[in-house]
Amino acid sequence: MTINIGLDLGGTKIAAAAVEITTGGLTGRAVISTEAHEGPDAVLERMATLIDEVCRSASLRRDEIRGLGVGMPGMTDYEGGSTILLPNLPGGWRGVPVAASLSQRTGYPTFLVNDARAFTLAEATCGAGRGARTVVGLTLGTGIGGGIAIDGRLLWGLDGSAGEIGHQTIDPDGPPCGCGNRGCLEAFASGPALAALGIRAVLQGLTTQIGALVEQDLNRITPETIRRAAEAGDEVAREILERVGGYLGIGIANVMAILSPDRVIIGGGVARLGEWLLAPARATVLERCRSIPVDRAQIVPAVLGGDAGIIGAAMWAFHKLGAEPPPAA
Numbered sequence: 001m002t003i004n005i006g007l008d009l010g011g012t013k014i015a016a017a018a019v020e021i022t023t024g025g026l027t028g029r030a031v032i033s034t035e036a037h038e039g040p041d042a043v044l045e046r047m048a049t050l051i052d053e054v055c056r057s058a059s060l061r062r063d064e065i066r067g068l069g070v071g072m073p074g075m076t077d078y079e080g081g082s083t084i085l086l087p088n089l090p091g092g093w094r095g096v097p098v099a100a101s102l103s104q105r106t107g108y109p110t111f112l113v114n115d116a117r118a119f120t121l122a123e124a125t126c127g128a129g130r131g132a133r134t135v136v137g138l139t140l141g142t143g144i145g146g147g148i149a150i151d152g153r154l155l156w157g158l159d160g161s162a163g164e165i166g167h168q169t170i171d172p173d174g175p176p177c178g179c180g181n182r183g184c185l186e187a188f189a190s191g192p193a194l195a196a197l198g199i200r201a202v203l204q205g206l207t208t209q210i211g212a213l214v215e216q217d218l219n220r221i222t223p224e225t226i227r228r229a230a231e232a233g234d235e236v237a238r239e240i241l242e243r244v245g246g247y248l249g250i251g252i253a254n255v256m257a258i259l260s261p262d263r264v265i266i267g268g269g270v271a272r273l274g275e276w277l278l279a280p281a282r283a284t285v286l287e288r289c290r291s292i293p294v295d296r297a298q299i300v301p302a303v304l305g306g307d308a309g310i311i312g313a314a315m316w317a318f319h320k321l322g323a324e325p326p327p328a329a
Helices: 040-058 098-106 115-126 185-189 191-203 223-231 235-259 269-273 275-288 305-320
Strands: 003-009 013-020 025-033 065-072 075-077 082-085 110-114 134-140 144-150 263-267 298-301
Touching (some): 013 040, 025 040, 025 305, 040 098, 065 098, 065 115, 075 110, 082 098, 098 110, 110 115, 115 134, 115 305, 134 269, 144 185, 185 191, 185 235, 191 223, 191 235, 191 269, 223 235, 223 269, 235 263, 263 275, 275 298
Parallel strands (some): 003 065, 134 263
Antiparallel strands (some): 003 013, 013 025, 075 082, 134 144
16 A cells, blocks of 8 residues: 655645545545745645644554655746745745755655646546546636646646646637736636626626626626526526636637547536536537547546545655556556
């Protein structure tokens, strides 16, 4: 039995657990608030404390753990183990030696991975992608992250950048994206992009329940607000979800035309909209993919929930330590 500890660092919370690599099973799962405003050193100390808590809760000896994997919400120097840009964590995170600091604090070799790549690796290995050879993962939230796994291993690319599916260009004259480009998939199908369409519908005076659901406080409009309106029969809300699902389908179609994956897995907070987005996305893929056997590819929701980042980070550490991918359970 091979056990690593996986950590998922987020803007508001840090989750960790001991992960049995062959099955993806978790023990000793624990969560604490990030308290990012206290600065990187304080956050790293909290992460080390959380690791101790996981070990105690799971009744693990030190020699039963091989290493640590940490899912990071942003750009990281993966070889050097330092941060480059973590946009959702305030204060002083450029050039922080996360891997070295945690190794020094815990005594375990530590490896960093982008959180969307961790999601993809976990779902490909023991989640919705189990049994598929080529898997594409997308996380829909404040942004759109992604990853590609082939035969149970991440396609890494230059500096770990393979899989930035949210930053493919959908419309060269489209709205600006936070990455500096225009017309990225993220600018059309992320949570903020979806909410912005709801706000615009209310401001334009369209006949919709969206504003009433938030007592006309436009700052409270979220993708969930639009879903609630759609479920109540609101045609404007349904058209918004249809449009955003169509953009998502264009992005998936582009990826499928290049990689021809067995499975595309959709996760993240916005993915909770389910078939309101997935149905138009699938229809768009069928319409636009003409050169590959798209009828044999599946576009499915993720199944591991909030544990995917933890599992994938632990599996990444397993791979970086030089082990072979475990057999599918």
